[in-house]
Structure formats: structure tokens, C-alpha cells
Amino acid sequence: MSNQAIGNSKPARHVPRTRPIDRNEVYVYEAPIRLWHWINALAILTLAVTGYLIASPLPSLGGEASDHYLMGYIRFAHFAAAYIMIIGFVFRIYWAIVGNIHARQIFLPPIHKAKWWAGIIYSVRWYLFLVKEPRKYVGHNPLATFGMHFGFIWLTVFLIVTGLALYGEGAGYDSWQYTFFSSWVIPLFGQSQDVHTYHHLAMWGMVIFVIVHVYAAVREEIMSRQSMMSSMFSGWRNFKDDLPMDKDH
Amino acid sequence: MMESFYDVMRRQGISRRSFLKFCSLTAASLGLGPSFAPTIANAMENKPRLPVLWLHGLECTCCSESFIRSAHPLVKDVVLSMLSLDYDDTIMASAGHQAEAIVTEIVEKYKGNYILAVEGNPPLNEDGMFCIIGGKPFVEQLRYAASNAKAIISWGSCASWGCVQAARPNPTRATPVHQVITDKPIIKVPGCPPIAEVMTAVVSYILTFERFPELDRQGRPKMFYSQRIHDKCYRRPHFDAGQFVETWDDEGARKGYCLYKMGCKGPTTYNACSTVRWNGGLSFPIQSGHGCIGCSEDGFWDKGGFYDRLTNIHQFGIEENADKIGMAAAGVVGAAAVAHAAVSAIKRARDNGDKQS
Numbered sequence: 311m312s313n314q315a316i317g318n319s320k321p322a323r324h325v326p327r328t329r330p331i332d333r334n335e336v337y338v339y340e341a342p343i344r345l346w347h348w349i350n351a352l353a354i355l356t357l358a359v360t361g362y363l364i365a366s367p368l369p370s371l372g373g374e375a376s377d378h379y380l381m382g383y384i385r386f387a388h389f390a391a392a393y394i395m396i397i398g399f400v401f402r403i404y405w406a407i408v409g410n411i412h413a414r415q416i417f418l419p420p421i422h423k424a425k426w427w428a429g430i431i432y433s434v435r436w437y438l439f440l441v442k443e444p445r446k447y448v449g450h451n452p453l454a455t456f457g458m459h460f461g462f463i464w465l466t467v468f469l470i471v472t473g474l475a476l477y478g479e480g481a482g483y484d485s486w487q488y489t490f491f492s493s494w495v496i497p498l499f500g501q502s503q504d505v506h507t508y509h510h511l512a513m514w515g516m517v518i519f520v521i522v523h524v525y526a527a528v529r530e531e532i533m534s535r536q537s538m539m540s541s542m543f544s545g546w547r548n549f550k551d552d553l554p555m556d557k558d559h
Numbered sequence: 560m561m562e563s564f565y566d567v568m569r570r571q572g573i574s575r576r577s578f579l580k581f582c583s584l585t586a587a588s589l590g591l592g593p594s595f596a597p598t599i600a601n602a603m604e605n606k607p608r609l610p611v612l613w614l615h616g617l618e619c620t621c622c623s624e625s626f627i628r629s630a631h632p633l634v635k636d637v638v639l640s641m642l643s644l645d646y647d648d649t650i651m652a653s654a655g656h657q658a659e660a661i662v663t664e665i666v667e668k669y670k671g672n673y674i675l676a677v678e679g680n681p682p683l684n685e686d687g688m689f690c691i692i693g694g695k696p697f698v699e700q701l702r703y704a705a706s707n708a709k710a711i712i713s714w715g716s717c718a719s720w721g722c723v724q725a726a727r728p729n730p731t732r733a734t735p736v737h738q739v740i741t742d743k744p745i746i747k748v749p750g751c752p753p754i755a756e757v758m759t760a761v762v763s764y765i766l767t768f769e770r771f772p773e774l775d776r777q778g779r780p781k782m783f784y785s786q787r788i789h790d791k792c793y794r795r796p797h798f799d800a801g802q803f804v805e806t807w808d809d810e811g812a813r814k815g816y817c818l819y820k821m822g823c824k825g826p827t828t829y830n831a832c833s834t835v836r837w838n839g840g841l842s843f844p845i846q847s848g849h850g851c852i853g854c855s856e857d858g859f860w861d862k863g864g865f866y867d868r869l870t871n872i873h874q875f876g877i878e879e880n881a882d883k884i885g886m887a888a889a890g891v892v893g894a895a896a897v898a899h900a901a902v903s904a905i906k907r908a909r910d911n912g913d914k915q916s
């Protein structure tokens with residue numbers, strides 16, 4: 311990798327290079343996490359496209375109603391992808407419990423640690439070009455953890471809860487979706503129309519998360535001190551230098 | 560002893576045969592099995608009639624107008640005689656002090672044993688001065704009449720949610736009944752107006768069984784408000800097919816396609832219009848070619864245009880819908896990412912240059 315050379319071409323660090331380094335490659339993302347990540351990404355892509363088309367349908371088709379089932383298929387795709395996303399999310403929570411330490415990271419940001427908040431500020435300064443070098447992390451950097459937790463986990467929960475509430479309306483009073491979701495979510499928002507509006511708005515929140523996330527992943531792959539995109543395929547994090555880890559996350 | 564419903568009906572010249580017919584009809588309209596018809600008959604023959612006070616606050620009387628147009632003439636006559644509407648500003652014979660005295664009489668004489676039906680709602684600003692009944696603010700009459708009531712029926716969207724007089728910015732602070740009277744069981748029968756058959760069925764149920772039918776969390780009778788217009792709309796196959804009216808009077812409109820793109824609120828509105836319909840089951844808004852405006856939903860005046868599918872979000876100051884806000888935000892973030900990428904690239908090139916020199 312060409313940027314390997316850049317990382318190594320900075321001998322002027324204060325940390326002595328002779329310090330023993332036991333690893334230059336760490337197994338971070340276990341196979342189930344990687345599988346979940348890509349399935350989830352595909353499900354969300356499907357959900358955003360079909361969701362948009364539910365709210366603003368394609369131009370009208372002609373003929374008899376029995377000739378087509380376009381809206382039906384679009385809604386079916388939305389619901390099918392929704393269940394994949396929900397089951398995936400439940401599995402992801404399970405894996406956070408049984409998986410390795412990195413699997414827990416985005417669920418439990420160390421908000422009680424001042425050092426972590428300082429790490430966020432440091433990361434923000436790195437993105438604002440105010441510091442010359444990013445810190446080195448095995449898992450996510452503190453800013454990424456923050457974004458993943460508040461911008462992804464909670465947004466996902468919101469989309470699932472409002473989505474199931476909307477689903478319960480069609481499924482009817484005796485469905486579990488109605489009993490556990492529609493029954494309290496709809497009065498909470500006022501009425502069904504508001505739940506649609508906020509579910510829709512949350513979609514745009516997710517679109518923004520994905521834009522930032524994909525950009526950051528690509529950029530970090532090139533500019534940070536560890537591998538990014540390749541890690542989400544192979545599971546291994548490669549480091550571009552042998553300097554010690556910044557552990558506060 | 561107070562006379563029973565049956566006595567009242569006989570007095571009105573209704574035959575026993577018609578009475579039994581009415582009982583089966585009521586059972587059917589309430590979604591009860593035929594075996595319930597004798598139960599209803601029995602209750603009506605033996606139970607003393609429940610007096611009903613029907614108050615009017617800020618409203619347009621469309622609920623009363625709907626009620627007296629109930630499809631089946633027998634239902635209407637019977638229910639009206641059952642109620643005998645001991646007090647109802649719009650259709651009672653007495654007037655003035657004599658009329659107001661009836662309220663006092665019922666409240667005192669039938670303590671805990673009369674039904675209070677409320678059409679419209681009380682405005683609370685300026686001590687309720689925006690709605691005066693018999694020289695006093697309506698909110699006082701409401702509180703007084705509710706004090707001894709067995710239960711309250713909130714007729715229409717005004718009493719249930721607030722409706723047009725409570726629309727933003729609600730200058731008189733018109734307030735739905737359940738937010739003013741908090742210590743009585745309340746059944747909401749929303750709609751602007753509610754469907755006549757729904758009103759008579761609810762009244763019949765309460766008067767015969769002396770309890771409310773099963774209610775949902777928001778206090779509406781499940782038998783009429785458990786499904787959306789969209790769930791039973793006869794244009795639904797066109798929705799599923801993806802066949803929409805795009806503009807008024809286009810080919811789709813002539814063919815009776817789905818009105819979703821014309822802002823139909825059927826998918827978010829709980830009511831029985833698409834099953835019970837209006838004017839004796841003749842038609843309902845969607846059948847006549849116009850989308851549902853969602854009149855039985857909370858705050859339906861404040862949800863943006865009746866002709867827009869995506870509705871407004873007020874929290875953003877200027878009225879915008881989810882797509883406009885979301886796309887603008889995504890655009891800004893996208894542009895920021897591009898700009899950030901450009902700066903990153905320049906910086907990297909410069910750093911590399913520094914290193915080589």
C-alpha cells in the first residue's frame with residue numbers, strides 16, 4: 311500500500327521506535343459483524359429507495375387494477391427489507407454481548423470518561439485540519455463511536471419503532487405490531503400522519519449518516535494510520551506504522 | 560318510577576314488531592350476533608330510560624345535523640325518543656330560563672344517572688368569554704353538567720380533539736372535553752361530523768347496556784374506529800397496482816383510480832366512511848372523486864394542505880415537508896463532504912510535496 315510509506319516516512323516522533331510492538335495487525339471485526347454490516351447496508355439502501363417511492367409513487371400506470379401490482383411490490387420490498395434489518399439488529403445486539411470487545415463499542419460509548427470526550431475533540435480537530443496527525447485506534451475513533459451510537463443505533467431504533475407502528479396499522483388490532491407498537495406510538499405522536507412524517511424525516515437522517523459514514527470510511531482508509539474499508543471485508547485492522555496505540559476509547 | 564325505553568316507544572306509536580326489528584338492527588349495526596337482539600329487547604323493556612343532556616359549545620351543529628339524518632327512519636325516531644333529548648339547544652321545544660332550568664333539574668334529580676353528550680368544546684381564554692350560553696360561559700355549564708354525569712359522549716372532532724376552532728394559533732384556546740373534564744369516563748366519536756349511523760349505534764349501545772362499547776387507547780369505540788379508510792377503500796386495488804389520479808380530471812380520475820397523490824388522507828384516518836358510508840350508504844367523499852381530508856383525526860386542520868401527500872412540519876418555523884427539509888440537509892452534508900474531500904486532497908498533496916523537498 312502506497313500510504314504505508316508515508317506513515318513510515320515520519321521518523322521524527324518522540325516515541326522511540328525501538329519500543330517492542332507485538333502486533334501490526336489486529337482481528338477487529340468478526341465474521342458475523344462483517345456479514346451483518348453488509349446485509350444491513352443493503353437492507354437500508356432498499357428501505358430508503360422503497361420508502362421514498364411509498365411517499366412519492368412512480369407515475370401512474372394505466373389499465374385495470376388487476377393488470378399490475380407495482381405499489382404492492384414496492385411496499386412488500388420495504389417490509390421484507392425492514393424485517394431483515396430488524397432481525398439483523400436484534401442479532402447485532404446479541405453479538406454485542408457474546409462477541410469480542412469491539413462488538414460492544416458502538417453500543418456502549420464511554421460517555422463518563424473525560425478522556426473519551428477529549429478524544430472526540432481531538433478527532434474533530436483532525437477533521438478540521440487543525441492537527442497534523444490522527445491518533446491510532448484499534449476500534450473506532452471516539453468521534454466515530456459517537457456518530458455510530460447517536461447517529462446510527464438510536465436512529466435505527468427510531469426507524470424500527472415508528473416503522474413497526476405504521477406496519478401495525480395495516481396488520482390490524484390483533485397483530486403483535488399493533489399491540490406493542492402502534493397502540494402507544496401513534497397517540498404519542500398525535501396521529502398516524504405525524505408518525506409517517508417523522509419516519510420519513512428519520513430516513514433523511516439515515517441518508518445523512520450514510521453519506522458521512524461512507525465518506526469518512528474512504529477518507530480514513532487513505533489518510534488515517536490504520537486500514538478501514540478492507541477491515542470491514544477481511545476483519546483485520548492493519549496499521550500503517552508501529553507506534554503505540556491510543557487506547558482511550 | 561321512570562318509564563322504560565319500550566314504554567316511551569309504545570307511547571310514540573311504535574309497534575312491538577317494529578320494536579323487535581329495531582333491536583335486531585341495532586345488534587347488527589353494533590357487530591353483535593343475532594342472539595343479542597333479545598338481550599337488547601329485554602334491556603329496553605325493563606330498564607328505566609337514561610336521561611340525556613346534549614350540550615353545545617363552540618361548534619357548527621353539523622353533528623346534530625348528521626344525527627337527525629340517520630339512514631333508517633325507525634332508528635332515528637326510536638333513538639330520538641329514547642333520548643327524548645331532555646335538553647338540546649338545537650331541537651328542544653323549550654327556550655330561555657325554562658330550558659336552562661332543565662339542566663339543573665336533571666343534574667339534581669338524576670345524580671350519577673344521566674349521560675352528558677357534548678357537541679363542540681369550551682374556549683378557555685378570557686375565562687371562557689368566547690362562548691356564552693344563557694348568560695354564562697359554556698365552560699361553566701359544561702363543568703356543572705358533568706359534575707353528576709354517569710358518563711360523557713364527546714360528539715365530533717370539536718369535542719374529541721378541538722377541530723377548526725382549536726386550529727393554530729387557537730386564539731380562544733378552544734379545548735377538547737377530555738382536557739377539561741378529567742374525572743368522568745368519556746367516549747370520543749370524532750368526525751366532522753361523525754357518521755349518523757355511528758352516532759345512533761353508539762347511543763343505542765350505551766343506553767341499552769349502560770356501559771361503553773369497547774374503546775381504543777384514545778377513547779374511540781373500536782367497532783367503528785379500528786380501521787383506516789384506506790384499509791377498506793374500494794379504490795385500494797388501484798393503490799396496490801400503482802394507478803393514481805395525477806391531476807383532477809385526468810384519465811385516472813375518470814377511471815376512478817386511487818387519490819393518494821391528490822393528498823388523500825385515507826391511509827392515516829381512522830373512521831368507518833369506507834364501510835358504513837354516508838347518506839344511507841349512498842356514497843362517501845372518495846366515492847365522489849375527492850380524497851379523504853382526515854376529518855376524524857386529531858389536529859387535521861394543522862397538517863398542511865388537503866391536497867398534499869407529505870404534510871408540513873411546524874417545528875421548522877417556515878412550513879416545510881419532510882422531503883424538503885431532508886433533501887436540503889442531505890444536500891448541505893453532501894456538499895460539505897465534497898468540499899472536505901477537496902481540502903483533504905490539497906493538504907495531502909502539499910504534505911507530500913513538503914516531504915519530497
Ligand code: HEM
Nearest residue numbers: 357358361362364365392469470473474476477506510513
Ligand atoms: C432505514 C430504515 C427505513 C427507512 C429509510 C424507511 C423509510 C420510509 C419512508 C420514507 C416511508 C414513507 C413515509 C411517508 O409516508 O411519508 C416509509 C413508510 C413505511 N415504512 Fe419505512 N423505513 C425504514 C424502516 C422501516 C421499518 C424497520 C419498518 C417496519 C416494519 C418500516 C415500515 C414502514 C411502513 C409500514 C410504512 C408505511 C407504508 C405505507 O404507508 O403504505 N420502515 N418508510
Ligand code: HEM
Nearest residue numbers: 350351354355416449450454458462520524527538539542
Ligand atoms: C446503509 C449503509 C451503511 C450503514 C447503515 C453502515 C453502518 C455501519 C456501522 C453501524 C458500522 C459499525 C460497525 C460496528 O462497529 O459494529 C460500520 C462500520 C463500517 N462501515 Fe458501514 N455502513 C453502511 C455502508 C457502508 C459502505 C457503503 C461502506 C464502504 C464504503 C462502509 C464501510 C464501513 C467500514 C469501513 C466500517 C468500519 C469502520 C471502522 O473500522 O471504524 N459502510 N458501518
Ligand code: SF4
Nearest residue numbers: 792795817818823825
Ligand atoms: S383513495 Fe385514498 S383511501 Fe382509497 S386507496 Fe387511495 S389512498 Fe387509500
